[in-house]
Amino acid sequence: MNISFVLNGKPVSVDVEPQTLLCDLLREKLDLTGTHIGCDTSQCGACVVHVDDASVKSCTLLAVAVDGGRVTTVEGLGTPEALHPMQLAFHENHGLQCGFCTPGMLMSSVDFARRHPNPTEDDVRRWLEGNLCRCTGYQNIVKSVLRGTAAMHAEGRA
Amino acid sequence: MSSVIGIGARPLRKEDRRFLTGHGNYVADIKRPDMVAGVFVRSPHAHAAIKAINTAAAFAMPGVLTVVTGEDLKAAGIGGLPCGWGITGKDGLPMKEPQHPALAHGKVRHVGDPVAFVVAETLEQARAAAEMVVVDYDALPAVVGVLEAIKDDAPLLFDDVPNNLCCDWAIGDRAATDAAFHKAAHVARISLVNNRLVGNPMEPRAAIAEYNSATGQYTLWSTSQFPHVVRLLMGAFVLNIPQHKLRVVAPDVGGGFGVKQFHYAEEAVITWTAAKVGRPIKWVCERSEGFISDAQGRDHVTEAELALDEHGKFLGLRVNTIANIGGYISTFGPNIPTNLYGPLLAGVYTTPAIYCEVKVVFTNTVPVDAYRGAGRPEATFVLERLVDIAAGDLGIDRAEIRRRNMIPKEAYPYQTPVMVEYDSGDPKGCLEKALEASDWAGFGKRKAASARNDKLRGIGLSTYVEACGLAPSRIAGRLGARGGLYESATVRVHPTGQVTVLIGTHNHGQGHETTYAQIVCEKLGVPFENIDIVFGDTDKVQFGMGTYGSRSLVVGGAALSKAADKIVLKGKKIAAHLLETGEQDIEFEGGEFKVAGTDRKKTFADVALAAYVPHDYPLEVLEPGLEEQAYYDPVNFTYPGGAHVAEVEIDPETCVVNLVNYTAVDDVGTVINPMIVEGQLHGGIVQGIGQALFENCIYDDASGQLLSGSFMDYCMPRADNIPKIAVAMHSTPCAHTPMGVKGCGEVGTIGSPAAVANAVVDALSHLGVNHVDMPATANRLWRVIKSSSLLQAAE
Numbered sequence: 001m002n003i004s005f006v007l008n009g010k011p012v013s014v015d016v017e018p019q020t021l022l023c024d025l026l027r028e029k030l031d032l033t034g035t036h037i038g039c040d041t042s043q044c045g046a047c048v049v050h051v052d053d054a055s056v057k058s059c060t061l062l063a064v065a066v067d068g069g070r071v072t073t074v075e076g077l078g079t080p081e082a083l084h085p086m087q088l089a090f091h092e093n094h095g096l097q098c099g100f101c102t103p104g105m106l107m108s109s110v111d112f113a114r115r116h117p118n119p120t121e122d123d124v125r126r127w128l129e130g131n132l133c134r135c136t137g138y139q140n141i142v143k144s145v146l147r148g149t150a151a152m153h154a155e156g157r158a
Numbered sequence: 159m160s161s162v163i164g165i166g167a168r169p170l171r172k173e174d175r176r177f178l179t180g181h182g183n184y185v186a187d188i189k190r191p192d193m194v195a196g197v198f199v200r201s202p203h204a205h206a207a208i209k210a211i212n213t214a215a216a217f218a219m220p221g222v223l224t225v226v227t228g229e230d231l232k233a234a235g236i237g238g239l240p241c242g243w244g245i246t247g248k249d250g251l252p253m254k255e256p257q258h259p260a261l262a263h264g265k266v267r268h269v270g271d272p273v274a275f276v277v278a279e280t281l282e283q284a285r286a287a288a289e290m291v292v293v294d295y296d297a298l299p300a301v302v303g304v305l306e307a308i309k310d311d312a313p314l315l316f317d318d319v320p321n322n323l324c325c326d327w328a329i330g331d332r333a334a335t336d337a338a339f340h341k342a343a344h345v346a347r348i349s350l351v352n353n354r355l356v357g358n359p360m361e362p363r364a365a366i367a368e369y370n371s372a373t374g375q376y377t378l379w380s381t382s383q384f385p386h387v388v389r390l391l392m393g394a395f396v397l398n399i400p401q402h403k404l405r406v407v408a409p410d411v412g413g414g415f416g417v418k419q420f421h422y423a424e425e426a427v428i429t430w431t432a433a434k435v436g437r438p439i440k441w442v443c444e445r446s447e448g449f450i451s452d453a454q455g456r457d458h459v460t461e462a463e464l465a466l467d468e469h470g471k472f473l474g475l476r477v478n479t480i481a482n483i484g485g486y487i488s489t490f491g492p493n494i495p496t497n498l499y500g501p502l503l504a505g506v507y508t509t510p511a512i513y514c515e516v517k518v519v520f521t522n523t524v525p526v527d528a529y530r531g532a533g534r535p536e537a538t539f540v541l542e543r544l545v546d547i548a549a550g551d552l553g554i555d556r557a558e559i560r561r562r563n564m565i566p567k568e569a570y571p572y573q574t575p576v577m578v579e580y581d582s583g584d585p586k587g588c589l590e591k592a593l594e595a596s597d598w599a600g601f602g603k604r605k606a607a608s609a610r611n612d613k614l615r616g617i618g619l620s621t622y623v624e625a626c627g628l629a630p631s632r633i634a635g636r637l638g639a640r641g642g643l644y645e646s647a648t649v650r651v652h653p654t655g656q657v658t659v660l661i662g663t664h665n666h667g668q669g670h671e672t673t674y675a676q677i678v679c680e681k682l683g684v685p686f687e688n689i690d691i692v693f694g695d696t697d698k699v700q701f702g703m704g705t706y707g708s709r710s711l712v713v714g715g716a717a718l719s720k721a722a723d724k725i726v727l728k729g730k731k732i733a734a735h736l737l738e739t740g741e742q743d744i745e746f747e748g749g750e751f752k753v754a755g756t757d758r759k760k761t762f763a764d765v766a767l768a769a770y771v772p773h774d775y776p777l778e779v780l781e782p783g784l785e786e787q788a789y790y791d792p793v794n795f796t797y798p799g800g801a802h803v804a805e806v807e808i809d810p811e812t813c814v815v816n817l818v819n820y821t822a823v824d825d826v827g828t829v830i831n832p833m834i835v836e837g838q839l840h841g842g843i844v845q846g847i848g849q850a851l852f853e854n855c856i857y858d859d860a861s862g863q864l865l866s867g868s869f870m871d872y873c874m875p876r877a878d879n880i881p882k883i884a885v886a887m888h889s890t891p892c893a894h895t896p897m898g899v900k901g902c903g904e905v906g907t908i909g910s911p912a913a914v915a916n917a918v919v920d921a922l923s924h925l926g927v928n929h930v931d932m933p934a935t936a937n938r939l940w941r942v943i944k945s946s947s948l949l950q951a952a953e
Contacts, residue, residue: 027186027187031189032180033182034179034181035180036184036412037186037362037442038360038361038362038412038445039445039869040444040445040868041445041446041869041870043868043869043870043874044360044445044869046360073180074178074179075179075180075181077179078178078179080175080176080178080179083175083179087178087179090174090178091174091178092170094170094833094836094837096174096177096178097668097669097841098177098410098411098413098414098666098667099173099174099176099177099178099410099667100182100184100359100360100361100412101412102178103180106178121882124877125877125878125880126877126878128876128877128878129877129878132360132869132874132876133360133877134359134360134841134874135360135841136837136840136841136844137840137841137843137845137875137906138844138876138877138880139837139840139844139880139882139883140837141877142877142882
């Protein structure tokens with residue numbers, strides 16, 4: 001099947017099998033390997049991307065479902081030269097170690113920030129229960145998300 | 159303006175940007191030209207004889223290139239996977255070391271044991287063909303628990319290993335310990351289980367193998383913590399590939415925790431098969447596949463006794479452990495419950511006599527090997543639970559009984575009765591600081607407040623010491639290590655003064671690219687941004703033993719420090735020539751070579767340029783170039799330690815444990831980057847909390863099926879069940895490492911399970927409960943509370 005959607009701000013048109021998952025399309029066919037696959041039961045959240053601005057686990061969505069929509073992956077968030085405020089917050093607060101869960105954490109966190117202008121630590125912890133990290137004990141991730149959320153709102157990027 | 163960011167500074171991490179922007183380079187992200195896909199067929203049985211494997215239907219499937227079985231490997235003369243550490247039993251005999259075939263032949267010994275490898279053009283084709291491999295199994299009775307496995311009538315995994323006993327190991331002075339128990343005023347006792355864990359780094363294992371028939375060169379990309387060791391073990395002991403024809407690359411690796419520090423069957427099978435099919439092959443482990451093929455951790459059954467005098471002074475400790483090493487010997491399997499366990503049983507106490515026996519036992523489960531902490535959390539758990547029980551028995555405050563028995567700061571270096579000699583430490587300092595930071599004294603008020611809300615509150619304390627910085631090769635060799643445990647580093651100064659470091663450790667989250675750069679910055683005065691760290695490629699890095707056992711900074715950092723010192727030494731010689739003075743008159747400071755007592759100097763970059771453009775250069779006494787290499791073999795283990803305090807609240811209605819406070823005070827020696835050390839502690843502590851409250855790897859007793867085989871069933875700690883953790887340092891520099899560092903990767907995981915378990919027991923102590931096995935799930939607590947003798951008496 002041919003599907004068309006806007007990927008990280010650019011239109012793409014691609015042939016997919018009906019059973020292809022969005023995460024596999026992104027990684028295998030479109031070479032966007034920032035979206036990671038850490039489990040096979042939709043528990044870990046390493047594959048979170050935005051579809052029409054909402055965070056979704058791309059391992060749980062068929063690629064055909066994004067036909068006509070907008071998809072943003074971690075590659076579309078910021079660049080190494082110009083990090084997104086949430087990426088910068090993770091950098092400044094040591095919110096990542098091995099980096100594997102990081103893309104999913106970032107995408108979940110950006111969606112969180114848009115929905116929570118004045119979050120508490122508890123809000124962050126509850127929102128991130130669908131994103132597993134084995135390195136940080138979540139301590140600096142929670143700190144990063146709080147700082148990143150504040151920065152996004154302060155900079156008008158929420 | 160150059161940025162000299164040295165030891166003790168908190169620069170942000172150099173490695174972050176690629177991970178933050180989706181530009182990490184993990185094995186699963188790599189594509190090779192003409193690459194095909196591989197899938198392993200794994201045993202659905204815990205124990206079965208393989209009567210026949212029919213691959214014809216699989217071969218006939220679309221896109222299939224080959225199907226490899228254990229018989230094929232055997233026919234090609236490929237033996238088993240090597241064990242890197244052989245231990246010796248108390249009878250003086252070597253451990254039983256049955257072959258661990260890369261693909262099972264004759265028999266399967268755990269669910270997930272690989273029996274065939276299917277390669278096809280696409281992953282979908284390989285998966286479909288794998289379904290068509292017909293294995294005719296004759297199911298055999300399985301045994302998964304160690305107590306059952308050593309019984310005389312237990313099913314045998316290997317015909318020539320009676321009672322499934324790999325090794326009956328012991329450490330310590332049995333007679334002295336017996337004597338201590340004879341004169342004891344009191345003996346505290348415990349029976350416990352140290353629950354089996356699955357390491358679960360977030361990146362599943364993966365491998366790509368490629369063979370170039372024109373050059374005879376093999377390349378293996380693998381999610382490995384130690385690519386050089388994989389090259390050595392696989393090349394020299396499994397596939398017979400000369401070292402110079404085998405390149406192993408471990409690029410960005412998404413967490414290790416020990417799980418990725420073994421030479422796995424999949425690496426050997428995929429490498430051999432890539433040559434056979436003449437195409438690069440990729441295999442990416444699925445999470446549920448990882449649950450039945452990644453080496454697992456812990457799994458002890460222990461009985462222990464502590465002899466005390468009437469004042470609560472420890473006189474002797476006796477420990478009897480049966481440790482599960484699963485269906486085969488993994489790379490370091492036998493070393494973990496023995497050499498990394500028994501010698502830690504002194505903890506931070508002056509117990510004069512200790513005797514520990516460990517039976518290492520095969521079962522029909524996934525092999526058990528090192529998982530973060532590896533043996534040392536198990537030792538700490540036994541000791542610290544037992545100390546709490548003793549305190550309860552004797553009516554002595556839990557902090558006070560520890561104070562009475564702690565090794566005083568001035569007694570270091572301290573020789574324990576279980577082989578190791580601690581070089582430095584201040585256990586009492588850590589304890590007092592932890593008690594203060596956690597407001598131990600104010601706990602009564604908090605408990606009363608909880609009680610007003612019908613909640614049970616408990617506080618728990620754990621002290622610990624670990625042996626890390628693996629390892630002094632001479633001692634390790636005596637203990638059965640079959641390789642050295644040094645590390646190597648090369649400092650390559652470029653003609654323009656920038657520096658590339660090539661080092662044999664592997665960074666998979668620990669922040670080496672930053673910490674090592676700080677060391678170079680401190681040593682050579684080269685700006686932080688002008689230093690890059692290269693690791694993880696056997697074609698780039700000279701040699702290395704990799705990253706595990708909290709060794710990277712301790713051993714690798716020391717090698718780096720030594721190599722940097724050699725650069726300064728050579729630089730002084732060059733500068734002396736350029737400045738027309740004697741070498742002894744040159745001082746190196748702040749990145750400049752100066753003639754002492756004058757303002758005459760050459761910058762580091764001037765000297766580097768002269769080394770590579772030797773127009774004015776002492777060629778008669780010095781080679782051009784500025785690159786130095788050092789190997790470092792430590793003289794002793796390092797002994798980080800600390801004290802942790804956990805506070806829990808239990809809802810007696812639901813029996814759910816809520817961890818409300820956690821305080822850690824750790825002595826990791828000199829701290830290079832406090833931000834990174836804190837991050838390591840956070841992560842380690844939460845893995846320990848995971849063991850104490852959530853994680854449990856369970857096999858069905860009858861069938862040997864793994865019941866906790868996915869993230870649906872195996873409870874990983876999540877952001878919403880972990881509180882804010884307070885970490886603080888109480889450092890005493892290591893006496894023998896060049897920078898005084900001790901290692902910090904595992905300390906959190908070692909101190910935390912006992913602290914949390916002690917808090918849970920404390921919350922239930924009014925019910926007469928004196929032990930709860932981990933994890934303290936609601937279901938387990940409900941059973942414990944229901945069966946409590948005091949509760950039953952009251953009812």
